[in-house]
Amino acid sequence: MTFEYPTVWFLLLLLALPWLIWRLWAARGRGAAKFSSVEIAGSLHKTLPVRLRWLTPAMRIAAIGLLILAWAGPMEGLEKTRLFSEGIAIEMLIDRSGSMRAMDFSIDGKRLDRLSAVKAVAEKFIEGDGKTLPGRGGDMIGLIAFARYADNISPATLGHEYLVSKLKQLKVVETRQEDGTAIGDAIGLAVERLRTLKIRGDSATEGKKHSLKSKVMILLTDGRNNAGDLDPVKAAELARAMGVKIYTIGVGSAGPAPYPVVDPFTGQTMLRRVRIDIDEKTLERIAKITGGRYFRATDTDSLRNIYATIDKLEKTKIQDRRFAEYRHWAVKSVQIGPITAPPLLLMAMVLLLGEGVLANTWLRRIP
Template sequence: MTFANPAYLFLLLLLVPLIAAYVWKLRRSQASMEMSSSEAFDVKGITTAKVRLRHLPFVLRMVAIALVIVILARPQSTDSWQNSSTEGIDIMMAMDISGSMLARDLRPDRLTAAKNVAASFINGRPNDNIGLVVFSGESFTQCPLTTDHAVLLNLFKDIQSGMIEDGTAIGVGLANAVSRIKDSQAKSKVIILLTDGSNNRGEIAPVTAAEIARTFGIRVYTIGVGTQGEAPYPFRLPGGTIQMQMVPVDIDEPTLQQIASITGGQYFRATNNSSLKSIYAEIDKMEKTKISVREFSKKQEEYTRIALVVLGLLLIEWLLRITILKRIP
């Protein structure tokens, strides 16, 4: 048995002065006048039980107080193992953070919408190893594969357009994600690649990166973000004001479809916030792998039984005081 709040056990030291006070009170209550003989007052057989039990209420009260302190310390049992099945895979997210991701056909803009939906996706998969790669003209790893999703989500919040040289290096971003997940021992390895443009930078072609992913058994889901035709984009004027202008939406869908086809994944197009959420929800449903694990059971609170014992002790004390040990003023 362990205790969630073991510091409370030091309160047991309070029993020492309580016991000392009780003993001191008993000594003071002794008769100050002594008699040479008390045979005439011998009532043996009538008060023996009362004499023997006269300290029992105090003992019961001390035990009850001690058990209350133990309850405050929150006793817990952790002595059982259990076999269970859970769902867990390794997922690397490759996200485009180029300047075009600031277009506002998604609300409040493509990048923020993508971050918010991805965060919800991560929160819904607590058993997965998930990492994050970002790319524009270059690529770098924002977070390696981890089950510490709190750290991952904090790093997610930090990404913004302009962190690295602008452009759209889809092949480099995908290759970086592959390098981070290829040595995984998981049965299922997945990359979710999100972009709103066409590959125009980098030394690695997107299809070449897809071939490498297939070699390592990595499935790639590609997401093209952006409405059809044109999208509003914020341009900063010399005076610091923002002016919205319509710009063409240029997504290389054939290449994204080819990447998904080569790796056994699937291509999606997100034209608004709701469709982006639906895409992640669909990926979430498709990527479920059952794995058996043997894990230590959750800690169980054990104070309920002790509380019942405390109530029982207090009840016995009360019954003794109103029956056998009842005092007549």
């Protein structure tokens, strides 16, 4: 408990004044009548009003004390903390063309295709792994997957549960009609999504206030642009005009990569070395135009390190501010343990009213 006007406490000295007056002048202020003898009066039993004649002065003094206490402004502060997050809007652009089926990545000794490794590392980038990747809890992240066409898989959001679930569902395209690498269209779609972005979240973000510090893309591919209508460099220039930075990642081992193919004679799937070209010059140019960086991931560890580097380059600023809401005891009820006491001013008014009624009725004194 604190006091809004602590200097008022000296007025509590006034409480001693009625007591001093009563002690010094009580005998002089009493009315008297002469009797020949008071023996009979001494033997009379004292009535209840006589025994409670101290009650009305006590009620008045208590009321004065409560008024002085209310004047001092006692209040109870309820401290609260609100998080203000200056986050980043991130669009993750992931290639799911047929070449992402190449089996040149591994996790824990188990050979995986490129897309599976990318999904595993990207999930840790979003949620954190407790080691090099702390997670992007304060950022709005969206997901776009592309092959021949660019598809908006998840809108940018602060609630990452849905995003991660859609990321896990990504699959490499299965038909020639779907296959291709539309890098320019994917960038164009991401620019449009970031341009129209509005902050949205879920119940987990209550008590937090968010603003966007910057907008970035993380473009990951293992090929070259061979589909779509928009040229990747023109798309990068559009992103720069919108203030969007693009980090590009070329994924895939150097040289021919093991690629699963079906033997036409036996029908069995076997790995065959296939050369898959990555257009690194275009990826470098996209990054340079927008102020980003180009990275090359040749295995799972290097891919994890790349995401860790991007995580350090694009930091989210989170600041907590503390404030207090005060409950003024003078006009608000007070919780004292299991008891809820009424406001101080109300108690003072009740005491003064009760003192006035009793002094003029049941406890009335005749001079």
